[in-house]
Amino acid sequence: MKAAVVTAFGTAPRYLELDAPQPASEHEIVVDVLAAGLHPRVRMQAVGSHYTSSRDSLPVVPGIDGVGRGSDGRLWYFMSLGGRYGSLAERAVIDTRRAVVLPDGSDPVLVAATLNCAIASWLALTRRITFERGQNVLVLGATGGTGRMAVQVCRLLGAGQVIAAGRDPERLAAIPRATATALTGDPETIGRLGAQVDVVLDFLWGEPAETAMAALVAGRTDLLRPLTWVNLGEMAGAQAMLPAGVLRSSRLQLVGSGQGSLTAAEMAAEIPAVAAEVARGTFAVEPDPIALSDVERAWSRPVDSSKRIVFTPN
Ligand SMILES: NC(=O)c1ccc[n+]([C@@H]2O[C@H](COP(=O)([O-])OP(=O)(O)OC[C@H]3O[C@@H](n4cnc5c(N)ncnc54)[C@H](OP(=O)(O)O)[C@@H]3O)[C@@H](O)[C@H]2O)c1
Known part of the structure; x- marks a missing residue:
């Protein structure tokens, strides 16, 4: 599969071919990623400056959350807060205990811009x-x-x-x-x-x-x-x-308040309520959709805090 890959901290990810990750437990499934946001923490993953970053984790696919479609057609919002394979990829392995099935009609790009x-x-x-x-x-x-x-x-x-x-x-x-x-x-x-x-x-x-x-x-x-x-x-x-x-x-x-002071289970427990508010239109962050293949160019653009870059499949 293609993914945004960081091979050296402090450099922009490049759009490269990578072995696809495989599910490792009964709770994991593979999804086709439809949208993944470029949040500040995702930039920190590429710099190696987030408190969860480790020198041993290179190469890394950044991306902490996204929206993907499973083989049964269902649309999932998922978090990917650990390991080498993040959400800026064509496919992701998601832990269904840290994910929620989105209501019909959800806009993957809007959800990816807003939910985090x-x-x-x-x-x-x-x-x-x-x-x-x-x-x-x-x-x-x-x-x-x-x-x-x-x-x-x-x-x-x-x-x-x-x-x-x-x-x-x-x-x-x-x-x-x-x-x-x-x-x-x-x-x-x-x-x-x-x-x-x-x-x-x-x-x-x-x-x-x-x-x-x-x-x-x-x-x-x-x-x-x-x-x-x-x-x-x-x-x-x-x-x-x-x-x-x-x-x-x-x-x-x-x-x-963040990863560590909150457990994965605590975070997951609140996703459905927030996803429901996003679906209701209570919250919206303006997305700036960009094809994942343009990841290197998107990285170097000046940050506009009024919008959120969301990577989409090509
Ligand atoms: N702990 C958590 O659960 C959690 C979850 C999500 C995000 N976060 C963190 O929250 C922070 C903000 O995220 P975001 O999504 O809002 O980012 P964002 O959309 O890029 O906005 C950045 C914000 O920081 C301001 N800013 C940037 N540099 C500044 C400086 N040197 N002095 C004063 N203000 C500055 C910007 O002001 P302007 O509008 O004037 O540019 C803007 O208000 C990040 O550190 C992110 O990692 C934490």
Whole structure:
């Protein structure tokens, strides 16, 4: 089969011939991949910078999820979070315990663009913390595919205020259903809004997280009000400085949400509910479909966070 293959970390995948993977257990089946998203984590797989990457894993077919058709004609959304064979390939072996049959009429490209983005905050709020209806959430990195979906997910799960924070004022203004916006470089505004914040969904880490954390704690009027900070990504940097005083002077608690802090079974358990919302039209990320054979060229294009590249068969 043909696949996008990374042979050296830090280089774009090439469209190469590869032996097709074979099912290894009764739970696994082969599907023809119809759509697979180019998410930030997929780029990290090719760089070798994700915390799950290993030097021993080359060559690797990147791709963490997708939509494929089984030999019985059913359409599956699947996750492929381990091993060498990811979803950027003509065929994939999927574990049906980590997959869901999609409703009739589902658009594979739309599902591949949206589901990974939507499930990130869904899992954080339903599985990593005790989120209560009416709590106020600040989304740090709200202009990206996953951040925009986080605003929608917060609304669906009954959040009170949802504050969208990002670096681009025009993109921030275009986010539907946010109750307020704040620039990540504007600690005064974040501090003012921050007196009310209960939960932060942080897709950025790095300097914006440092600034926002200090501003929120400084802006607290009730220092005993719990502030739960959930890190989900690191678009602005893998490291952040955290002054000890920020932790000691407030009820700030830090949590992560991702592969490792969530089990595969926990992630799989939430797929049907999110897939149903995608099918209902609650969530949508604009797809940018590109043939898999163009993978090398697509990789070098500047990232446009308002759309999601989705690879499709040729
Ligand atoms: N843990 C999980 O379960 C999970 C699941 C899915 C995704 N994620 C992670 O979430 C993060 C965001 O994913 P995404 O799909 O939203 O990516 P995306 O669509 O590419 O959007 C990237 C976001 O990061 C912002 N950004 C990029 N570099 C920045 C910088 N240097 N300073 C400030 N903002 C910066 C972008 O701002 P502009 O719009 O201004 O460019 C945009 O808001 C990634 O780290 C991804 O791996 C985690």
